Amino acid sequence: MKKTYSAIAFAAAFSLLTGCASNKNTDASNAAVVEPTVESTQSSTNTVVIDTTFYFEFDSADLTTAARSALMLHAEQLASNPRSIRLEGHADERGSREYNMALGERRANAVRDLLVLQGVNASSIETVSYGEEQAAEQGSSEMVWSKNRRVELK
């Protein structure tokens, strides 16, 4: 009992840290197997929620490890349930506007490239960059800026 409890607690804590969730299937219910990376939650309608927003460093289009993990899950999901997706790239307000458009596109492309690498059909992915035109949050602090350097998967 204690073992299961601690396993769940450990997994929960880890999933909090990684911010990811998995749709690993019913096998998990049989044994208290500790999944080292993700935790799954199941709603009644059987949909799974993966992070759809990925963040970046200033002037960079490099994906974080967390982003990669989430994207791999997305790739799997799309493999079984193919649909068209739209990747919207954004940048924070600093610097020039058109350069930020290019940066947003870079980021969206990075996400697209990973998905394609994971087997997603390229023609089902649309990428658009909004540059700094549509900020998620208003303000001029590093905190706000970090929230705006993103790609949204829709």
Place this chain on the structure above:
Amino acid sequence: MIKKLPSAVIKNLIVVVTLSLVALQASANLFIEINRGNNNPTPIAIVPFAGANGLLEDIQAIVSDDLVRSGFFDSIPKADMLAFPKSQAEVVYRDWKMLGASFLLVGELTNLGDKYSVRYQLFDVLAQKPILNATVSGGSNGLRDIAHAISDAVYEKLTGIRGIFSTKMLYVQDLKRPSASRYRLVYADVDGARPRVLLSGSQPILSPSWSADGKRITYVSFETTRPAIYIMELATGRKTQMTNFKGLNGAPSFSPDGSRLALVLSKDGSPDIYVLDIASRALTRVTSDQYIDTEPNWSTDGNSVIFTSNRGGSVQIYQVNLQNGRPERLTFEGDYNARPRVSPDGKSLVMVHRSNGVFHIASQDIASGNMRILTETYLDESPSIAPNGAMLLYATQHNKRGVLGAVSMDAGVKFRLPSTEGDVREPAWAPYF
């Protein structure tokens, strides 16, 4: 035949000439060099024009605001004026000198029924003489234009530089709330008056830019849910979509002769500079690499394009000759230089420049490479140079709102244009036309 002068005469001659020269030397020949001055604005008294009371526009206030905003003038307050002369005969120079005015502007407005005619005179108060005497007229809707024409004439006479008070600008307004017209492309007088919305929508509008003849503008709009480049004819309002490529369609810029657009497309992999022939729609690729190349601006001779690129590892400004060349780097100071704009005389560049983590507008002399930071505000972007090359507009923030700022090219004058609602940004200063 000239007789030879007797020696006695010569002797006397020498004596007298020497004596005279000695007497001459006794007078002063002191030379003093004045090699510094002040940066103070010149005080000018602008007297309310006779016959201009109660009109829809206050000509005196417009002229005064224009000249003060240029940064080179101080306007003597109306309340301090002892008299309101309207012509030379009524001017008592001493009175104006006492007020501290160096110059005096007076005038008289006549209503001719279908138009107004204003006769104005400018006086040098210290030298006590008139230096400008002219008449300007305009339709009854043209009071602001009349006032700006007077400001231009006074400014040019006293500074030697053509005025920009009658010029126009474009800017983008973002209401910052969901709306069918959240984003607007606005056309207005350069002092912000008489704004006219040319385009509005719920999707972003950006990068407005003028053709050299002032008849067309180009811009990027997301109205199709993707960025696309458009050209609008100002007289008719007619819009033409010029691109619809996959990926980026951005940063359009008219060539000096108005026949081509330089623009950015990423359809072939990464953002590159292309040139589009407007009439034939023929597309020519200018850069071809895996880097970000964007924000093209034409050189004044139309042979090169100056653009932003991160090909060197950091964001810098490059120039490429359209016939042949490889891109050549222009900026070497600072770790971020972008969004170049060439001055009308082709001698300098303005750009967004990061220094100590702060984004300012900087100017760079193309020949020497000397760079100067022009603004003291930060988070500055989108510089646009005035057609007289003496000032520039740019976008900045003030009290958490996007506003337009203006600074002179010698970094001496700074002021802000307030926004009416939401954010304003991306100013594009119209050319003289």
Place this chain on the structure above:
Amino acid sequence: MIDKLSINALPITVSVLLHGLLIWVVVRTWGDMAPPPEFKQPEFVKATLVELKTKAPERKVAPAPQQKVDLDADKKLQAAKELERKAQEAAKTAEAKQQADAAAKKAQELKAAKEKAALETSKEKTQKEAQEKLKQEKLAADRKAAEDARKRQQESKEKALREEEMMVAELASEEAVNSFTAIFKDRIAQKWSRPPSARRGMTCELVIQLVPTGRIVAVNIVKSSGNEAFDRAAEQAVRAVEQIPEMRDLDIAIFEKNFRTIHLLFNPEDLRL
């Protein structure tokens, strides 16, 4: 006629030019001459004209009583004062006359005595003359030598004094030039507001005229910068300064030498562009 003219053309021209030059020089320096000092010794003049003027005081006294007829009290006082002054003058002239008479008499007495002595000693004189002559010549020579030496000493002393005075004057002049140059630079710079079209390298030259009160009475551009606005700003700067009041206390000679006409060169080295 024409022949003669051409032969003399050069001398005539030279002569005219020289005269013109002279006239110009004289006219230029005319105003610099100090007015002649007030003549304060009327007595001498009157002394020589004593014979003619003896009637004058009497004549002057006569009208005075007539003034007494005036009934106005003020005028009476004025008249009385006038009378007193004239009486003093009369007394002075009388005294001068007396002195002149006494002097004349003394001169006459001296003259008579001299003549007498001359007659008495004329005979002895011829004998002693020869001896005296030699003695006198030697004495004269000695005296001359001493006199020369003294003169030389005096001259060198005076020369040294003059040189020192000149040096002091030079120093004072130099000092004045330095300190006023600094004042000019400062005051004009304060008022010189450059137009936005001004650039480093643009220069213009002005000539200004001052009067001893330090007021600038004329401003003229002698070399334009080519930029009307730049020139005007320089002119305005000078007009705005208007006057250097400290110049009033300056020695007039130093003023004349250095400050009546001044050349100003406007050269904006401090411009950013």
